[in-house]
């Protein structure tokens with residue numbers, strides 16, 4: 280049978296016309312169509328099958344449910360018949376009630392969604408949200424970074440360096456552990472990151488030319504430095520005018536075991552110390568503040584301190 284004849288046949292039944300009108304606004308499941316039209320499930324399924332055969336309707340599975348919608352990509356000649364047929368269907372005696380029921384069903388869908396978000400408002404930021412992660416936020420924020428030259432000081436294996444290297448012009452990762460440098464270099468090579476270079480060196484005198492860097496990052500590294508104030512001064516020297524320092528470190532704490540467990544030299548820093556060292560080194564626009572707190576004991580807090588040369 281030609282597609283025109285199939286369409287005409289599919290549209291020749293008042294029940295199928297009612298369904299076509301209902302699928303005009305939104306996709307609907309068989310259950311929803313049942314509730315709206317007050318018809319039995321098998322009757323609806325049969326009619327949907329015929330409309331699908333004529334390619335006037337398409338379906339989409341979501342979990343256990345199937346949603347039906349108008350096939351907007353249907354053959355042009357098929358669509359030609361749909362408009363007048365649907366217009367005629369508005370004269371059917373069931374049309375008014377169908378529309379009232381449709382509005383009710385669609386409103387209920389919205390209410391259910393709102394109910395969920397209303398229930399979790401106030402807890403949402405701390406609860407699980409599918410697909411939502413700090414990693415994803417980080418990747419998004421990276422895209423607004425200009426092509427910078429970055430020094431990642433006390434880089435470790437280069438978790439952050441690798442992330443930055445995917446966007447930045449060049450990343451120089453500095454660490455005083457030979458093994459970290461060797462491991463990080465091999466990983467960067469394996470991942471094809473040609474703009475990421477690992478160098479063996481000390482935080483207090485990083486192996487970088489003066490005024491050669493746009494951004495210097497010290498992530499959980501400063502509390503390993505012998506002299507944190509001197510490290511901040513050294514970073515000031517290697518930054519270009521306008522360059523920025525970003526220190527992520529632990530807020531001062533009393534968890535002595537951190538020395539043994541994590542090899543820490545300092546038990547975090549007071550915000551006032553970081554502020555003082557940055558200002559004394561000559562940084563402008565200094566900002567220091569706590570940006571995260573752990574829920575588990577010993578409740579480490581992370582402080583972010585930044586400044587501009």
Ligand SMILES: C[S@@+](CC[C@H](N)C(=O)[O-])C[C@H]1O[C@@H](n2cnc3c(N)ncnc32)[C@H](O)[C@@H]1O
Nearest residue numbers: 433434435454455456480481482498499500503
């Ligand atoms: C806690 S890890 C942080 C690694 C990385 N920045 C991160 O956030 O995942 C500290 C790193 O600093 C390095 N480190 C410790 N003292 C250092 C020093 N004086 N100079 C350079 N690197 C140092 C260690 O080898 C280690 O890789």
